[in-house]
Amino acid sequence: RLTPGGGPRRPQRPRATPAGGSRITPKRVILTIVALLAGWIALSIVLFMISAQTSKGVSSEAEDALAGGGSLLTGSTILVLGSDARDVPGGEGETGRADSMMLLRVGFGNVRRLSILRDSLTTIPGQTGEQKINGAYAFGGAPLLIETLEGFLGNGLEVNHLVEVNFNNFPKLIDSLGGVLIDNRTELKAPFFDSAVVAPGDCAPGGGGENGEQPSEGFRMKEGECRLDGAQALTYARIRQNLADPGEDDADRAARQQNVLSGIRSQVLSPVTLLRLPWIAWESPRAVRTDLKGPGLATLFIDLVTGGTGKTRVLEPSGSVGTGLVISEEEKAAAVEELLGGS
Template identity: 50%
Template sequence: MADRPEYKVYRSRRGGGLLRPSGSLEGLRDRGSDRKRTQPGSGRITPGRVLKWLVLALIGWVVLSFVLFMVSAQLKGGVSDEAQSALGGGGNLFSGATILVLGSDERKGNSIDESQSGPGRADSILLVRAQLGGVRKLSIPRDSAAVIPGTGGAPQKINAAFAIGGPSLMIKTVEGFLGNGLEIDHLVQVDFANFPAFIDSMGGITVKNRSRICAPPFDDFFKGFNLRKGQRDLNGKRALGFARVRKNPCAPAENDLDRAARQQEVLNGIRGQLLSPSTFLRLPLVSWKAPRTIETDMKGPGLLALAGDIGTGGAGKTRVLQPSSFDGNLEYTESEKASAVKELLGR
């Protein structure tokens, strides 16, 4: 029988081409290198992967902050039934709602200023008209003369309404004082006890002090409160003191309007700090602390909507009601009130 001719067997591979003989060591090496080429980027750190994980981490951080905010808002107590019934409640934070923001100086028995003994009064009175993309604000000086319902008709300082009948009477008094169809939809009452902790959770705020302050002792500032003129960084306690200073011998001509301006500086400082990149690193802590600083009829979604409105359109100036008389209680013309309400409501 004739000898068969010698020949070699080759195997084809995907994509065409030939491999080396199956028994060849070089062929095995080639096949191993082919497998590596079929898995590009396997086990390697690429810019795309880094970006992907960074985006996922940012989303997780925001979701955690959102959950903490909603839980904290649910745990925080709301307003009284009397205050709830006094509210209009018809405003929508997207189409437009009027919110009364009160800061009360409720005494806790540790005040060293005897003039601040007795029941608490509204320390700051601010009306906020919030809607998507725009926020307008009107500050009412606490010494404004107003008729308080149920007290006999004689004008008193408007902040006394809080001491007499709490938030519900304050709502009715402000609506009657300004008139011109104003209706308050929501109430936010700032809890000064938790306010410093909220400021500290953001890392403090920056304010612009327009005149030197050398206030005598008040509240828990047992050595008084001193602050130089200019831009200043404040922690939570000092931010609260800056907003509440009433007597300032270093600027004796100051009045309640200057006090309202300082309170607006604090609000601007909070807004600026909330929108700063550094606060994003503290976002879960800030989200937990923020709802615990206030008492309100609004729940978590409403507070988020309000925060969004302030974030997108809350940088505008606050109008302060301008009195026609500075003798004792502040008095206003009806035209000033009508103009202020018209501007607030955007009519």
């Protein structure tokens, strides 16, 4: 063919296409990303379910002590328990005192929390006189603690499910998240206890010692934000005595534990967490022992993340007897009503 000027038309070269004959378009890129993301999430779900099925659960005696029933979708009461016991290799673990106790009311996309002060005085079945409620775990493990707690609070409260925090594996969950950011409300100076570690050097009052390391006399942490790894966060949550503020009590300790839970929630909701999702999915079930199976445990974790950051109610003592705390019947009734959604 001739061009308008009379010359021959130059033949056009065919457009180059990628190998396979298809062009790279924005649509193809988006579809590829979506497919990879779906595969990444599917892998995480599979790892979570495998981990949940192979993780150690609670004892059959503890399951028998639970009220049963209660749907995580419509409303269920869950006892979250941390103890100072440690697993013994090849055994069932030691029995220690309950280190922390919190009741969760989960349902309708909402989570309400009630922290039980471990020094609260009550009657423990099979024991004489009033004793601190956390002693029930030492006398009879989770089954006796469940029975004691239901009798202590009364007002129709029943525990439907049990979640025991595994102190051996809990730090691994936080490490899989890349640590947690803690908003510490007051300076901390605590003596060492079993499994305690020092806080990061840049979190210590005055900036830490040489090379950013903390002195070895105890756990010291300045007021303000600080990023902690798993072992450090566990130490922070378990501190019982703050030498920087001798007036602190169990309510302050409960507030520190709530700080850790809030830090975990914030970290889970961070976009960066998506890159760590398979590791988080694997470690999450191993951080606890529970009667909940894979789907139920997944529902609980989702509720805890999406159910808001509502304030945790702490039982208010009306007085004390020695080192024990007296909780009035009026306070118990009001706390249970609020937990169950009556107010």
